[in-house]
Amino acid sequence: MKREARPIKIDRRLTGANIIDEPLQQVIQFSLRDYVQYWYYTLSDDESFLLEIRQALQYALVQFSARSKETDWQPYFTTRLVDDFGTHLRVFRKAQQRIAEKGDQMKDQAEELVDTFFEVEVEMEKEVCRDLVCTSPKDEEGFLRDLCEVLLYILLPPGDFQNKIMRYFVREILSRGILLPLINQLSDPDYINQYVIWMIRDSNCNYEAFMNIIKLSDNIGELEAVKDKASEELQYLRSLDTAGDDINTIKNQINSLLYVIKVCDSRIQRLQSGKEIDTVKLAANFGKLCTVPLDHILVDNVALQFFMDYMQQTGGQAHLFFWMTVEGYRVTAQQQLEVLQSRQRDGKHQTNQTKGLLRAAAVGVYEQYLSEKASPRVNIDDNLVAKLAETLNHEDPTPEIFDDIQRKVYELMLRDERFYPSFKQNVLYVRMLAELDMLKDPSFRGSDDGEGESFNGSPTSSINLSLDDLSNVPSDETVQLHAYISDTVYADYDPYAVAGVCNDHGKTYALYAITVHRRNANSEETWKTYRRYSDFHDFHMRITEQFENLANILKLPGKKTFNNMDREFLEKRKKDLNAYLQLLLNPEMMKASPALAHYVYDFLENKAYSKGKGDFARKVPPLIQKTYSDPDHCRVAATIDDSVDDNIPLRVMLLLMDEVFDLKERNQWLRRNIKNLLQQLIRATYGDTINRKIVDHVDWMTSPEQVADAVKRFRDAFWPNGILAETVPRRDKAIRMRTRVAGKTKLLEIMPDELKHIIGAETTRKGILRVFEMFQHTQLNKRMVYVFLERFLETLFPQNKFHELFNKLHSRSKQMQRYKQRLHSTQAPSLQKR
Numbered sequence: 001m002k003r004e005a006r007p008i009k010i011d012r013r014l015t016g017a018n019i020i021d022e023p024l025q026q027v028i029q030f031s032l033r034d035y036v037q038y039w040y041y042t043l044s045d046d047e048s049f050l051l052e053i054r055q056a057l058q059y060a061l062v063q064f065s066a067r068s069k070e071t072d073w074q075p076y077f078t079t080r081l082v083d084d085f086g087t088h089l090r091v092f093r094k095a096q097q098r099i100a101e102k103g104d105q106m107k108d109q110a111e112e113l114v115d116t117f118f119e120v121e122v123e124m125e126k127e128v129c130r131d132l133v134c135t136s137p138k139d140e141e142g143f144l145r146d147l148c149e150v151l152l153y154i155l156l157p158p159g160d161f162q163n164k165i166m167r168y169f170v171r172e173i174l175s176r177g178i179l180l181p182l183i184n185q186l187s188d189p190d191y192i193n194q195y196v197i198w199m200i201r202d203s204n205c206n207y208e209a210f211m212n213i214i215k216l217s218d219n220i221g222e223l224e225a226v227k228d229k230a231s232e233e234l235q236y237l238r239s240l241d242t243a244g245d246d247i248n249t250i251k252n253q254i255n256s257l258l259y260v261i262k263v264c265d266s267r268i269q270r271l272q273s274g275k276e277i278d279t280v281k282l283a284a285n286f287g288k289l290c291t292v293p294l295d296h297i298l299v300d301n302v303a304l305q306f307f308m309d310y311m312q313q314t315g316g317q318a319h320l321f322f323w324m325t326v327e328g329y330r331v332t333a334q335q336q337l338e339v340l341q342s343r344q345r346d347g348k349h350q351t352n353q354t355k356g357l358l359r360a361a362a363v364g365v366y367e368q369y370l371s372e373k374a375s376p377r378v379n380i381d382d383n384l385v386a387k388l389a390e391t392l393n394h395e396d397p398t399p400e401i402f403d404d405i406q407r408k409v410y411e412l413m414l415r416d417e418r419f420y421p422s423f424k425q426n427v428l429y430v431r432m433l434a435e436l437d438m439l440k441d442p443s444f445r446g447s448d449d450g451e452g453e454s455f456n457g458s459p460t461s462s463i464n465l466s467l468d469d470l471s472n473v474p475s476d477e478t479v480q481l482h483a484y485i486s487d488t489v490y491a492d493y494d495p496y497a498v499a500g501v502c503n504d505h506g507k508t509y510a511l512y513a514i515t516v517h518r519r520n521a522n523s524e525e526t527w528k529t530y531r532r533y534s535d536f537h538d539f540h541m542r543i544t545e546q547f548e549n550l551a552n553i554l555k556l557p558g559k560k561t562f563n564n565m566d567r568e569f570l571e572k573r574k575k576d577l578n579a580y581l582q583l584l585l586n587p588e589m590m591k592a593s594p595a596l597a598h599y600v601y602d603f604l605e606n607k608a609y610s611k612g613k614g615d616f617a618r619k620v621p622p623l624i625q626k627t628y629s630d631p632d633h634c635r636v637a638a639t640i641d642d643s644v645d646d647n648i649p650l651r652v653m654l655l656l657m658d659e660v661f662d663l664k665e666r667n668q669w670l671r672r673n674i675k676n677l678l679q680q681l682i683r684a685t686y687g688d689t690i691n692r693k694i695v696d697h698v699d700w701m702t703s704p705e706q707v708a709d710a711v712k713r714f715r716d717a718f719w720p721n722g723i724l725a726e727t728v729p730r731r732d733k734a735i736r737m738r739t740r741v742a743g744k745t746k747l748l749e750i751m752p753d754e755l756k757h758i759i760g761a762e763t764t765r766k767g768i769l770r771v772f773e774m775f776q777h778t779q780l781n782k783r784m785v786y787v788f789l790e791r792f793l794e795t796l797f798p799q800n801k802f803h804e805l806f807n808k809l810h811s812r813s814k815q816m817q818r819y820k821q822r823l824h825s826t827q828a829p830s831l832q833k834r
Helices: 018-040 048-070 074-102 109-125 131-135 137-155 158-162 164-187 189-199 207-216 220-239 246-273 279-286 301-314 317-345 351-369 382-394 403-415 427-435 533-546 548-552 567-584 587-592 596-604 615-619 645-660 668-701 704-718 733-750 753-759 761-774 778-796 802-809 814-833
Strands: 480-487 501-504 507-519 524-532
Touching: 018 048, 018 164, 018 704, 048 137, 048 158, 048 164, 048 778, 074 109, 074 645, 074 668, 074 761, 074 778, 109 131, 109 778, 109 814, 131 137, 131 778, 131 814, 137 164, 137 802, 158 164, 164 189, 164 704, 164 778, 189 733, 189 778, 207 246, 207 733, 207 761, 220 246, 220 733, 301 317, 301 427, 317 351, 317 403, 351 382, 382 403, 427 761, 480 567, 480 596, 507 567, 524 533, 533 548, 533 567, 533 596, 587 596, 645 761, 733 761, 753 761, 778 802
Parallel strands: none
Antiparallel strands: 480 507, 501 507, 507 524
């Protein structure tokens, strides 16, 4: 019997946007044609089975599209992707450090790096490790089958899902025909390197950057590939029959190629012998170092951080901080006086207020560094200090009021054998030269290298400190202070009547009523004051900048973007803020930081709190959120979701810079400068519309046009001209190695000089090359692709507990099992004691 053929009608609507539906229908058609029809027609010419498969695929896509439209993609693109990338980079960096500490040259470095990477991953993630999926093709295929089956269970009608034959066909098409080839391509280091070169194709390769890459390369395969290509080019040039002007050009090219070959040979021999040279240590003992004058060090961000570290080691930090503070005072005072003169010309009078600010700032500098109570105190001519005190008592302070003493302090740092002269003999000086890109590798020294070389750089920035940061009032040790948050009452806006949720010009926020008890030897008083969470945040930023040790002790409850007026949330925040206050007011805490009392009194006084940071700066969080756990053993952005919307771009940039360039090892002064620079950059570029621009950009990324473009790129990559693409043969190793060198060269070339001036040339190079090296391992790239995929599905299906599902799918991980065994063995003795 043969069934009568009936016309088949197919509803081609999938997403509601024709621009997306057309290429999607083509992908479905090509998939069925190349993965099902080519063998199915040898068994039957009945179209009903093919129609059922197509309808099942289309139904799944319709459900998938509907879920996508209901999903808020902004947190995924602005925070979670960045967190996942930063965490991946942190795991890679720690794996590199662990291998370097072992120092085992006998093992396969690439294989050991992969093993160590997943060992670190399980220590950081604690619940999951993806080693099997990324290193075993069989386990990877099984993972994708299980994942696709779960997706089909969610997206297909129950009847279709129960049809095992059809379900298995669709599952295999998705897992083996689409997902696996796509993941393999995205994880291929050679594909990534080619994509990097294509992305920055407008940048020309610089010869100096190319030679730096060759000198820094620790991959013998790269060096041999470059050497072979240079030898090939050399042989070709020598075979040319040239005359006239061309001969000089050919000679120059031949000399350049000979030098490249020489450098490659030297580097290969050094790596093969295992005698890698630490340039910094070698230069420290080499003796011939260029001289950087002190006046240049003091105005160069990169140089100054090393001099600052040295001065702190020798106990001379007070002199340096005094010099920097006076520079900031002078700049601020000049700006204030210019504003004052401008207002006076316009007929506006604020003379007393401005002069009062200047006097408070000048007195603050004097009290902090020059008074008898200052600790540590700048030891300078007593006559100059007395003269300054007299001037402060009887005259209005000017921008130049500290100039005489500042010159004396400069001379002291310059001449005193403890400071600048000894700094030039210290390893920190050598590291400074390396960051300034002024430390030549002795292996490639030319005849012009020597002691005669000097620093001729220009100042990259000046240090500007606000008036708020210049004042410091000593505390009264006899005062006892107690405070707690007593009320959270809901009411209309009246900040000095009740506490609770208030509305000011349409902006809703919460007020907390703080009951304060203050007692000294002669009196005792009690009052209530009212503070917003933003007041706590501003206060926390102030004290952790002034007293850096507090950042490791005090933890302010995180911010929340949505539902932050919920009663339950406010009660929890009240409890957390109370705990914060009690820890802050602990007598031991106050005793450890006597100057802290002034800030606490100011915050708890019965008056409107005066924010010292300005609206934008107050919203900027610390460079790295401090937690009680070891920051190197947790995810990079554990609290990034708590940040307010305006912080997103700054948090993203700081997060990436901190991980890429490993800035946690640098001093806090440098990190604050970076934060301030990025803040100014964002405001100068986007003004106050940055959040709106981020929302617009995410909307653009998820718009029908962009989605359609992505589908078309996928279609054209796998079915060019409508024909299934053949497996691309793996490119020759030498070509892949030269592509790596070209990619690294281009990345270094596009790094702006401003970045090198901020964090140092050596740190910039190491950071960029670390990121590039991270992408040169297929297994590690797969791990990152799977993490992105998992986050994508968790965001798309928040109600389906995908997080728990992935933990179960990865539960057979060998690294995870070893980690649990180690954890059990360490906990067993303590349990036995109990």
